[in-house]
Amino acid sequence: MLPDPSISVLGPDPTHRKCILNGNAFQQDVIQSFNGWQYAAFYSSLLEDASKEPLYIHLSRRKLPEGKWETLVFDDYPQTTDDGHNTVQLGVCPGDGTIHLSYDHHCDVLRYRHSQPGVAQNPKSFAWSASLFTPHLSRLPGLGAEHDELFSYITYPRFVQLGTNLLFSFRTGKAGLGDDHVAVYSAQTQNGGGGGGGGGGGGAYKYEVLGTNLQGVDNNPYIHGLDYRNGRLHATWVYRGFVHYEGWDDPLDTKHKQQRGPNSAENNHNICYAYSDDGGRTWKNGAGELIADLAKGESARPDSKGIVAFDIPKGSGLSNQEAQAVDGEGGVHVLNRDAVDGEQKWKHYYRSPDG
Structure with a gap:
């Protein structure tokens, strides 16, 4: 029997914005626990009045199960765009105890920051302060200018723990016309060898871009989630077909940023599935057949x-980026909704561990 839930008020939620920024389905693990501590990231005003602009990223932590919450604020970056895509994402790297944040994206240049090593491994040793973190960054740690174009038009970043490492996923392109990419943050020893390690002592940590795991062709994939269980990385997604509109190829076009823009959810179709047993470097379909080797420039x-697990046509009310979970036995669960039966209903889509 589960205990009754408890409620913690960490700060005022914005009341004056049209769009929701805190608590969206595609904010994967924005509340998470690691090493006996819990972390939560959210936007809020610096004032108790929730209607005041601008908003700032707040990051809270507490010792489980009922420790007092501590909250720090990154007051060097005001968030001003009223767009529900522009959420904040949270990741913790087990290998070196760094805490990572990526935030405020809807077809924008990368926005990122991370803590110094050890903060999540030994929380009691660090006073909770924004000074533990880097300034606002537009490059991933360890990457140079050769990757700037790739990180110039990002939406939907997310983090996934991969053993001792941390995976970073993100979309490039626009609604109906984009791709998803993955990079991995991992330990590199001083002599150049790879590895995980428990504390990262003496190591330099950096990202490696693995490639484009999901490529859109006159469409774009919308990921329900990425989950790593028992050495396997699971991904489910829907596709959204692209409808050309006047000015779609104009570099200054912003119509696609509308909450219900020219390419909206009526063009969603199919629920797809693929998995990786090597941390996102190669991908297989549900039957175990290789469909993409990212090192060779291939993509799903x-x-x-x-790859199609459930064949659902366009115009069926299929939503995107709702929720995914993988249970301890490897069963994959997706929560979504469609109107295939003539009535819009929430549905539980399931793939057994045996396929």
């Missing part, structure tokens, strides 16, 4: 064999 594509 809409025409890749065996």
Whole structure:
């Protein structure tokens, strides 16, 4: 029997914005626990009046199960865009205890910061302060200018723990016309060898871009989630077809940023599935057949064999980026909704561990 839930008020939620920034389905693990402590990231005003602009990123922590919450504020970056895409995402790297944040994106240049090593491994040793973190960054740690174009038009970042490492996923392009990419933050020893390690002592940590795991072809994938269980990385997604509109190829076009822009959810179709047993470097379909080796420049594509788990046509009310979970036995669960039966209903889509 589960205990009754408790409620913690960490700060005022913005009341004056049209769009929700805190608590969206695609904010994967924005509340998470690690090493006996819990962390939560959110936007709020610096004042108790929740209607005041601008908003700032707040990051809270507490010792489980009922420790007092501590909250720090990054007051060097005001968030001003009223757009529900522009959430904050939270990641913790087990290998070196760094805490990572990526935030305020809807087809924007990368916005990122991370803590110094050890903060999540030995929380009691660090006074909770924004000074533990880097300034606002537009590059991932360890990457140079050669990757700037890739990180110039980002939406939907997310973090996934991969053993001792940390995976970073993000979309490039626009609604109906984009791709998803993955990079991994991992330990590199001083002599150049790879590894995980428990404390990262003496190591330099940095990102490696693995490639484009999901490629759109006149469409874009919307990921329900990425989950790593028992050495396997699971991904489910829907595709959204692209409808051309006047000015779609104008670099200054912003119509696609509308909450219900020219390419909206009526073009969503199919629930797809793929998995990786090597941390996102190669991908297989549900039958275990290789469909993409990122090191060779390959990607899972809409025409890749065996990726469609549920065949759902366009115009069926299928939503995108609702929720995914993987249970301890490897069963994959997706919560979404469609009107295939003539009535819009929430549904539980399930893939057994045996496929």
